[in-house]
Amino acid sequence: xxxxxxxxxxxxxxxxxxxxxxxxxxxxxxxxxxxxxxxxxxxxxxxxxxxxxxxxxxxxxxxxxxxxxxxxxxxxxxxxxxxxxxxxxxxxxxxxxxxxxxxxxxxxxxxxxxxxxxxxxxxxxxxxxxxxxxxxxxxxxxxxxxxxxxxxxxxxxxxxxxxxxxxxxxxxxxxxxxxxxxxxxxxxxxxxxxxxxxxxxxxxxxxxxxxxxxxxxxxxxxxxxxxxxxxxxxxxxxxxxxxxxxxxxxxxxxxxxxxxxxxxxxxxxxxxxxxxxxxxxxxxxxxxxxxxxxxxxxxxxxxxxxxxxxxxxxxxxxxxxxxxxxxxxxxxxxxxxxxxxxxxxxxxxxxxxxxxxxxxxxxxxxxxxxxxxxxxxxxxxxxxxxxxxxxxxxxxxxxxxxxxxxxxxxxxxxxxxxxxxxxxxxxxxxxxxxxxxxxxxxxxxxxxxxxxxxxxxxxxxxxxxxxxxxxxxxxxxxxxxxxxxxxxxxxxxxxxxxxxxxxxxxxxxxxxxxxxxxxxxxxxxxxxxxxxxxxxxxxxxxxxxxxxxxxxxxxxxxxxxxxxxxxxxxxxxxxx
Numbered sequence: 001x002x003x004x005x006x007x008x009x010x011x012x013x014x015x016x017x018x019x020x021x022x023x024x025x026x027x028x029x030x031x032x033x034x035x036x037x038x039x040x041x042x043x044x045x046x047x048x049x050x051x052x053x054x055x056x057x058x059x060x061x062x063x064x065x066x067x068x069x070x071x072x073x074x075x076x077x078x079x080x081x082x083x084x085x086x087x088x089x090x091x092x093x094x095x096x097x098x099x100x101x102x103x104x105x106x107x108x109x110x111x112x113x114x115x116x117x118x119x120x121x122x123x124x125x126x127x128x129x130x131x132x133x134x135x136x137x138x139x140x141x142x143x144x145x146x147x148x149x150x151x152x153x154x155x156x157x158x159x160x161x162x163x164x165x166x167x168x169x170x171x172x173x174x175x176x177x178x179x180x181x182x183x184x185x186x187x188x189x190x191x192x193x194x195x196x197x198x199x200x201x202x203x204x205x206x207x208x209x210x211x212x213x214x215x216x217x218x219x220x221x222x223x224x225x226x227x228x229x230x231x232x233x234x235x236x237x238x239x240x241x242x243x244x245x246x247x248x249x250x251x252x253x254x255x256x257x258x259x260x261x262x263x264x265x266x267x268x269x270x271x272x273x274x275x276x277x278x279x280x281x282x283x284x285x286x287x288x289x290x291x292x293x294x295x296x297x298x299x300x301x302x303x304x305x306x307x308x309x310x311x312x313x314x315x316x317x318x319x320x321x322x323x324x325x326x327x328x329x330x331x332x333x334x335x336x337x338x339x340x341x342x343x344x345x346x347x348x349x350x351x352x353x354x355x356x357x358x359x360x361x362x363x364x365x366x367x368x369x370x371x372x373x374x375x376x377x378x379x380x381x382x383x384x385x386x387x388x389x390x391x392x393x394x395x396x397x398x399x400x401x402x403x404x405x406x407x408x409x410x411x412x413x414x415x416x417x418x419x420x421x422x423x424x425x426x427x428x429x430x431x432x433x434x435x436x437x438x439x440x441x442x443x444x445x446x447x448x449x450x451x452x453x454x455x456x457x458x459x460x461x462x463x464x465x466x467x468x469x470x471x472x473x474x475x476x477x478x479x480x481x482x483x484x485x486x487x488x489x490x491x492x493x494x495x496x497x498x499x500x501x502x503x504x505x506x507x508x509x510x511x512x513x514x515x516x517x518x519x520x521x522x523x524x525x526x527x528x529x530x531x532x533x534x535x536x537x538x539x540x541x542x543x544x545x546x547x548x549x550x551x552x553x554x555x556x557x558x559x560x561x562x563x564x565x566x567x568x569x570x571x572x573x574x575x576x
Contacts, residue, residue, distance in 0.1 A: 089575045091283045091555075094308040097290040101267035104248055106234070113225040113565035115267055115288055119166070119250035120228035123157060123176065123207075124219060126566045130559040135331035135544055137563050138385045139223050143176070143251070144207075153211040155218075161205055163276045165231055166249040166256075173201040179229050193221060214515055216522065217481040224480070225565025253281045253571035265290040281571035282557070299550065309575055310551040310558070316428030318371065324553045330560040333383040334480055335545035336375075337426065337433040340462065340472045341538060343501040347418075348470050354537035355399075357419075357471075360444050361437060362401040363542045364392075370432035375543030379533045380476045381526060382485055383544065399534050417446045422467075424458035424474025433542050434473045462496045472498060476541055480564060482526070486510045490533065499538035506532055 099108055101115050109117045125142040132138055141147070144157040163171040177199045195215035200208045211218075221227060231249045248256050254269035262268065268287045275281070289308065291298060296315045302308045303325045313319060319327055339361075341348050348354065363377045376383070377395060419441065423434055442448050451469075453461065458474045461467045477496050479485035488494045491510050492502055500506060509532065513525040534540060549560055554576050560569055 088284045091286045091310070091570070091573060091575060092289070092308045093286065093310045093312075093570075094289045094291055094294070094302060095312045096294040096314055097265065097292045100264040101288060101290055102262050102264050106230075109230070109234075109248075110226050110228060111565075113562070113567045114570075116248065116256060116269075117225065117228060118254050118269060118286075118567050118570065119248065119252045119256050119272075120230065121163075121251045122223060122225075122228055124223035125568050126223060126561055126564060128559065128561070128569045128572050130557070133386065134561065135333040135383050135563060136385050136561070137220055137223075137333050137382065139219050142223075142568070143171070143229065150208075153214070155209045155211070157207045157209075159205045159207055160276055163251050164274055165251055166272065167231075169231070169249075171251055173205060173207040175232060176207055176229050177201055178232055193218070193227070214517060215483075216514060216516070217483050220481055220564060223564055223566075225567065251276070253277070253568065254286060275571075277571075282574040286570060303550065306552070309555055310549055310573075313548040313550050314427075318548065319550050325550050326553055328549045328551060328558060328560060330547040330549060330562045332545040332547070333563050334380065334485065335476050335478045336380065336541055336543045337372075337430045338380060338474065338476045338541045339437060339539055340474075340498045342467055342470055342472070343499055343538065344465050344467070345470060351537060357441070357446075358399050358537050358540070359401065361440050362396075363540065364396060364401075366433050366436035366440075367543055369436055370429045372429050372433060372543045372546070377543075378541055379490070379530050379539060380485065380541035380544075381530060382480060382482050384482075395534070399537075399540075419446045419448050419470045420468060421448060421450045421471045421473060422453045422458065422461055422469040423450055424453050424472070425455060426475055430475060430543075437473060459496075462498050464498075465501070467498070475545075478545070483514050486514070486529070490529070499533075503536070503538075506536075 093114070095114060099112065099115070104116055108115075109120070111117070122142050123144055124139050126136070127138045127140045129138075143159055143163060145160050147155060147157045150156055157173075159171070159173045159176065165171060180193065180196070180199055195211050195213050195218055196209050197212035198210045200210065202208060215221075229251070234248070253272050253275045255272045256267075256269055266287065266289050268285055270285045271281045271283065294312070294314070296313075296317045296319075299311055299313055299315070299319065302311055303319070303323045306323070313327075319325065341354050341357075343349065364373075367373045367375045367377075377392065377400075421438065421441070423438065425431070426434060438448065438450060453474070458472065459477070461469060462472055462474070462477070476485075477489055479488060487510065489496045490500060490506065491497060492500045492504070492507050494500075506529070509525065509529050513522050513529065516522040516525060547560070547562055549558070551558055552575070556574050556576050557572050559572070
């Protein structure tokens, strides 16, 4: 988290997500270059263009300015409104059954991102702007107008003044304060906000978080679905395991009406007519249906009958275009198929051997053959707004896909050529990526012995310091936040540090970025970590996880982003 600003630039809510943007000089150079081209097109003097570029370089190379400038109000993105919109359409969504849709217990409401939990809001959310490149976790305001960083580790939020609970009560900052105080900060079941020492409401519509330490992932946690803001009455009834739906009131775009005949497998939410973003939702209601074991055959039946507008397909089998239904992928920022070398095993400690294996592989081809493109190769660090591997061509040239070099280095490697590889049972299409890796290795001079591993066995091997496997192939342990991933999977003391047994240099790099208050500098440090891991050939990640949504072609403005359990994009959709 950034408590400072660079020349007053990183102070708006929209700019917080610059945790992995290029340095200011790079960004400003691009902006000034475009400006100069426009000036040139109009036959303006070239000297002005030179002045602008020089100014950009000067700004970008300045040392951090630790003064805090007030933030400007954030202007949220508004979805395009259809002509003559009447907001009278119903959106029908079908998902695989994972919980009861009429479960209004506190825990289910907190965890639920498609169902009754959709009636609530959070301080922050992920942007619904379709122009934002996916995957991303770009944070912007939900209940707040803006936020700013103050001295002494204080984050100040200005809460919107036009927000009402569905029961008619006006939301005030004290509601948010009491919500966090009573059941999140010290509740291990929710994404911890333990970095928050205290919460104050010093002025009208002002909420301040006083931090006891730096948590670079705090803003992502505030935007997570598990940190919804509940009404005080619901907080008081937390201990009631059979919470009545009569007590459910939120501030979100959807409302729950108890008189609706909901069942454990179906739920209808209606449009909140006084939602603080008055133009949303763009549909009058949303009906959600659970289906046990939602197979490909059942999905085909739904598309043939037209009983659902949108269907979540997690079968791993892509839908053939038929009956006017199309497919949209929701790319997550984390997880995915990964190759891990076992650095605790003597046979895998020679760096030249690991690099040689890298050169035998072409992850880009693996992804293309497995239908997981587009994807970005890296080490699996959760992506905020842009991957830390900006130049994929350069990465490919330096680390992968060069069998000629492997032949030239063969005489330098004296280790035996036997590779014992554990392969985790993984969903399609990720399993296809792992199979493509095996095919490349089996076509080389190495003698490959493989063993299929259940998910539990794979996780046990990944956390073992005495595993007999040279390589593990499987999905990266899911970590939605940057520090969680780095400390659990890359740091030598992490639970899943299969590929880092004793690299103290890498450990220090991880620890340093975790306490870096400047977002731009932290982004540079994270890029250095990724380059170090690839240069040492410890592991690599082929692609992040993804969902496939199938929807009728009449569905408009459907740009799903399911990172952090985001759900507000449902209010942007309508059926034409």
